[in-house]
Amino acid sequence: MTTTHTTRLPDLIELVSHIYDYDGYLPSSEILSKVRIPDVVSFLKLSHQYYIDVAMKSLESAVQSVLAPCDEKRKKVILSFFNSYKDEMLRHFAYEEEQVFPYAEALMEGRASEVTPVLEEDHTDIVEKIDDLRNIVSKYLPPECDPVEALTLMKQLYYLSDDLRKHTSIEDHILLPLMRKMEKDGIR
Numbered sequence: 001m002t003t004t005h006t007t008r009l010p011d012l013i014e015l016v017s018h019i020y021d022y023d024g025y026l027p028s029s030e031i032l033s034k035v036r037i038p039d040v041v042s043f044l045k046l047s048h049q050y051y052i053d054v055a056m057k058s059l060e061s062a063v064q065s066v067l068a069p070c071d072e073k074r075k076k077v078i079l080s081f082f083n084s085y086k087d088e089m090l091r092h093f094a095y096e097e098e099q100v101f102p103y104a105e106a107l108m109e110g111r112a113s114e115v116t117p118v119l120e121e122d123h124t125d126i127v128e129k130i131d132d133l134r135n136i137v138s139k140y141l142p143p144e145c146d147p148v149e150a151l152t153l154m155k156q157l158y159y160l161s162d163d164l165r166k167h168t169s170i171e172d173h174i175l176l177p178l179m180r181k182m183e184k185d186g187i188r
Helices: 002-023 035-067 072-108 126-140 147-185
Strands: none
Touching: 002 035, 002 147, 035 072, 035 147, 072 126, 072 147, 126 147
16 A cells, blocks of 8 residues: 555545535545545445445345235235346446456556546436435335334435435546546646
8 A cells, every 4th residue: 555545545535525524525635635446446436346246135025025925916026126126237337347447547657548448327217216216115115014113214315315415426536527627637
């Protein structure tokens, strides 16, 4: 680990904390200049792993548990939408892992001309669809569902929705501006 890397990591942690603490927070270019692309990419990759390995598995378990007493038609509607959402989230993360992050790393290594440039991304689908899932779950859950399990599931959906908004903000307001600056300036 280099000294530059070590001294800048606290700046990324502080910046991410501001995004999580203050809705709509937009970092200044001065603040952005204190963070490094590899640190941001590393954070985002770890976030993806958390969403896939922890959040989605926990959410899927909660959905299955809540749906246990439901009739097959209700189960099918909710599970179909849930599985569609999960697939879309996985595709979105795969795109970032296979296209965006390698391009960011190529920029850092001065070999951006060797890879396809990344276009601006639209994250609204994965954020809006989790909200749609929350609405479908609340609409189609019958009264025989355990109210504590239903509330727990709704809380998980709300938390994941909020967390994905913050994650998207990190991508849109930290990583992409850093990448665009490097494309323009050719500096780290």
